Amino acid sequence: MKSKLDKGLSRFKLIFLVTTLFSTFCFAQEREIAITIDDLPLVASQMNTPNNQKRSIDRFNKIIEAFVTYKVPATGFVIAGAIEKGQWEFLEQFHKAGLMLGNHTYSHYNLNQMSAEKYIADVARADKILTPIMTNPKYFRYPYLAEGNKNTKQQVHDYLAEHHYTIAPVTIDSKDFNFNEMAYKIPFRAREAYILHKLKPRYLAYIWKQTLRAEKKSKGQSSKQILLIHANLINSYLLGDILEMYQKNGYKFISLTEALKNPAPTISLPSFLESARTQSEVLSEEITAK
Template sequence: MPVSPARALRAALAAISLALAPQLHAQSVAFTFDDGPNLAATPRLSPQARNAAMLAALAKHKVQAALFVTCGFGADRPEGLALARAWGQGGHALANHTVTHPDLDSAKVTLAQYQQEVLDCDRVVAALPGYQKWFRFTYLREGNTLEKRNGMRAFLRQQGYRNGYVSLDTSDWRLNDKLVQMLDADPNANVEPVRQAYLAHIRQRALAYRALAQRLQGRDIPQVLLLHHNLINALWLDDVVQQFKDMGWTITTPAQAYADPVYQLMPDRAAPGQSLLLSMGRSLGLSTQDLGLRLMDDGDFEIEALKQQGL
C-alpha cells in the first residue's frame, strides 16, 4: 500500500526529533509572557504591583521565564523600563515583541513597517540584562501573504533572530478580560470562579497540546507556554505553576526548550494566531476537526461556563 506524503512527512519529522532530542523523563514546560511590562491601569493592583507579584511567584518556584517586550506598552518610558529591567535582574530572558503590537496579517501593515517595529524594539530591549535575540510574532501571525511570511523569515535570519515559537497556546487574555470586567463592575466581586476556570483552562490546554505533540512527534516535547503580563497572572501565577507541578510536569527554561529540534521547524501552513503544533498539523493535512476545536477557541468553553454561573 503506498504511503501518503503527509504520513511520510509525519514519520520523517518524528524520526529526526527522536534522533536529535534528549529524552525527557517527564513532560516539561517553559514559561513565557507577552506584552510586558504593561503600564495600563487595572483593578486591585498597580502596574508595579502586578509586575512584582509575577516576579515573586516565579522566584518562589525557582522558575526562569522569558518576557517578550512590547515596548509601546511601557518599556519606552522610564517607569516601564524599570519594570522590564527587573525581569532581567531576576534571571529571566527578555526578548522582542515589536513596539506597537501591529498585526502582520492586516492589509494595512506592510512588511517594511513590521520589520522597522522589530528594529525599534530591539534598540530598547538589547540594552537590558537577560536580553536574548528572540522574536515572537504578534498574535502569532506570520503574515497574510507569502511575501510577508517569507520576507520575515529571511529578515529574522539576516538579523540573527530565533523565532520565539509557542507550542502551548492559551487564552489567558480572554479570562483576564472577564476578570477585569467583573472587578470594574464590583471591586469586591467574588472572583474565585474565574480562578477555577482559569486553572481548568490551563490544565485542559496543557493536556491537549501534550497529546498533540505525542501524535505529531511520537514523544513529549518541551512545551513553550504562552501567558501574558496581566492581572490574572499577577493574582494566580503561583497557582498556575503549582498546578503544573501537581500534574507531574517539570519546569524548564525557555532557552532549554528552544534547544529542542522541533523549534527549528518552519511549517508550510501556518495556523494564524495559533501554536507551532497546530501549524505542524495543518502542514500534514489535518483538519480543524482532527486537531480539536478546544485548541482553537478563545476560551469560549470557560466563558460560557462562567455565564451559566450567572457571571
C-alpha cells in the same frame, strides 16, 4: 536444581530488568515546560496617578515573585512602545531576577494585516530601544502568533535571522486575555474576590485542558512544552497557582533555550480570517471549557 548462585543471578537480572523498565518509563513520561510571558511591562494600570503606579508595581512584583518562588527561568517579551515612564525599572527588575527578555515589536502589529516593510521597521524600532536590556540569545515573539502570509512571512523571517533573532514559538496558548476580559466586567471592589474564587478554577482548568491537548499532539514523545501567558491582571493574581499546578503534575520548569532543543508541535495564527475572529467567538470556546 539451580544453585544458590544461579538463583542469585536470576534475582539480580529480574531486579535489573524491572529497574531499567521503570527508569525508561519515567524518562518517557518526563514533563518539561518553558513559561513565556508576553506584553511586558503591561500590568493593566497606567502610570498616570500614584494609585495606578502602586497597583502596577504591586502586580508586576507579584509576577516576578511567582517566578522566583517556583524557580522558573521564564522569558518575557516586551512591547517597546508600551513602556511608560517609570516602567523601564520593571524590566530591569525582571532581568535582575534572572529572567530573560525578548522583542515583541514596538507597536504590537499583526503581520497578517500589513506589509513586511512596515512590520520590519517596527521590529527594528523596538530593537534599538530594547538592546540595552535584551538577553542572549535574542528571542522574538510574533504578536498574535501571526507570522504573515506568502508575501510577507519569508521577508520578515529573513530579517530576523539576519539580526540574530530566534523565533519563540508556542505549544500551549492559555488564551488568558479572554479570562482577563471577564475579570474587567466585574466592578472594581468585587474584582479580586471574583478572580480568586470564581475565575481561578475555570482558568486553571482551561490551561490544563490546553496542556493535555498539546501533550496529545506530541503523541507520547517527551517533547518540551512552551506556554504563552501575558503580563495582565489575572496573572498577577494567579501565576503562582498556574506554576503550582504544573509542578504538582510532575512538570519541570526549563528555559526557552532548553525547550527549543526538542519542542512539541507549535501553534500559530495561520491567516487573516483566523486573526479576524471576534472576541465573542473565542470567548464562547472558554465558556464551554467550564
